[in-house]
Amino acid sequence: MSGFTHAPVLAEMTIEALAVRPGGRYVDGTVGGGGHAEMILKSSEPDGWLGGCDQDGEALKATSTRLASFGNRWDIRRGAFETLMDWIPPGSVDGVLLDLGVSSPQLDHPERGFSFINNGPLDMRMDDRQELTAAELVNTMPEEDLADLIWQMGGEKKSRRIARAIVIERDKCLLESTTQLSGVIEQVVPRRGARIHPATRTFMALRIAVNDEVGALRRGLPIMVDLLRPGGKLVTITFHGVEVRIIKEFGDAAAKCDTPSLRWFQRKSLKAKAEELKSNPRARSAQLRVMEKI
Numbered sequence: 001m002s003g004f005t006h007a008p009v010l011a012e013m014t015i016e017a018l019a020v021r022p023g024g025r026y027v028d029g030t031v032g033g034g035g036h037a038e039m040i041l042k043s044s045e046p047d048g049w050l051g052g053c054d055q056d057g058e059a060l061k062a063t064s065t066r067l068a069s070f071g072n073r074w075d076i077r078r079g080a081f082e083t084l085m086d087w088i089p090p091g092s093v094d095g096v097l098l099d100l101g102v103s104s105p106q107l108d109h110p111e112r113g114f115s116f117i118n119n120g121p122l123d124m125r126m127d128d129r130q131e132l133t134a135a136e137l138v139n140t141m142p143e144e145d146l147a148d149l150i151w152q153m154g155g156e157k158k159s160r161r162i163a164r165a166i167v168i169e170r171d172k173c174l175l176e177s178t179t180q181l182s183g184v185i186e187q188v189v190p191r192r193g194a195r196i197h198p199a200t201r202t203f204m205a206l207r208i209a210v211n212d213e214v215g216a217l218r219r220g221l222p223i224m225v226d227l228l229r230p231g232g233k234l235v236t237i238t239f240h241g242v243e244v245r246i247i248k249e250f251g252d253a254a255a256k257c258d259t260p261s262l263r264w265f266q267r268k269s270l271k272a273k274a275e276e277l278k279s280n281p282r283a284r285s286a287q288l289r290v291m292e293k294i
């Protein structure tokens with residue numbers, strides 16, 4: 001696999017939102033290529049600390065090299081963010097970052113199976129120790145469930161037609177590669193000058209399901225708040241409407257209950273400025289929100 005580089009989105013806004021300062025303690029629950037992690041360590045010099053995790057082993061290898069020069073000021077372990085509580089004490093950190101979704105290398109390396117343009121195995125696992133793959137989903141899910149998934153997580157209007165085509169195809173021969181699947185989708189949803197590739201939404205829905213991204217976020221948010229000391233900030237960066245809904249519902253409920261555990265610091269999303277969009281089009285759909293632990 002070639003290099004693992006990922007340009008962090010909304011980088012300066014993130015550092016500001018986390019109120020990073022020397023001596024502060026921070027958590028990055030989605031370390032990825034380490035772009036935000038590196039900025040947090042730089043901005044908290046000389047003695048700030050960063051704990052973090054990612055479920056992607058490839059990402060962590062690259063990030064460990066990237067952060068080596070910061071000595072013992074960081075500890076990054078492989079795993080899902082909901083397991084951070086196993087080794088980071090509750091109430092002990094000043095800021096937590098969740099930069100959700102996939103990283104550029106995950107999308108760009110065809111062998112990871114996220115790309116509908118370059119051929120690779122229908123994999124899409126962020127954590128390769130997990131058993132469930134995209135191939136397993138598309139070859140075994142009942143047609144109606146597949147259609148619901150593509151509609152609910154991908155927002156794909158032609159979800160029923162796509163699910164039908166997948167089932168017809170898999171009855172002839174199992175779907176094992178990404179371009180095999182995108183080819184099936186293109187047959188029923190032709191490109192005809194559309195802004196995005198017809199397989200985009202289906203691939204996104206499958207990726208979200210394979211990695212249980214919705215479940216992980218629902219389970220993870222209260223745990224991230226537990227890690228914070230009072231006054232600490234939880235910063236989320238989202239790329240998908242479903243993530244936004246979960247975060248808003250969580251923040252609203254926690255802020256409005258009889259003994260609120262947090263308050264909104266920035267509920268209306270902050271977005272990338274024109275300058276960042278020029279160099280990093282991926283930032284187009286990024287939305288940053290901030291909650292503060294009470």
Ligand SMILES: C[S@@+](CC[C@H](N)C(=O)[O-])C[C@H]1O[C@@H](n2cnc3c(N)ncnc32)[C@H](O)[C@@H]1O
Pocket residue numbers: 006007008009029030031032033034035036037053054055056059079080081082099100101102103104126216217
């Ligand atoms: C958008 S990238 C993060 C990029 C990172 N902020 C940077 O600057 O390089 C999202 C990362 O989150 C990881 N991830 C997604 N869900 C996760 C979860 N539940 N637990 C841990 N890592 C997760 C993915 O493997 C991916 O590397």
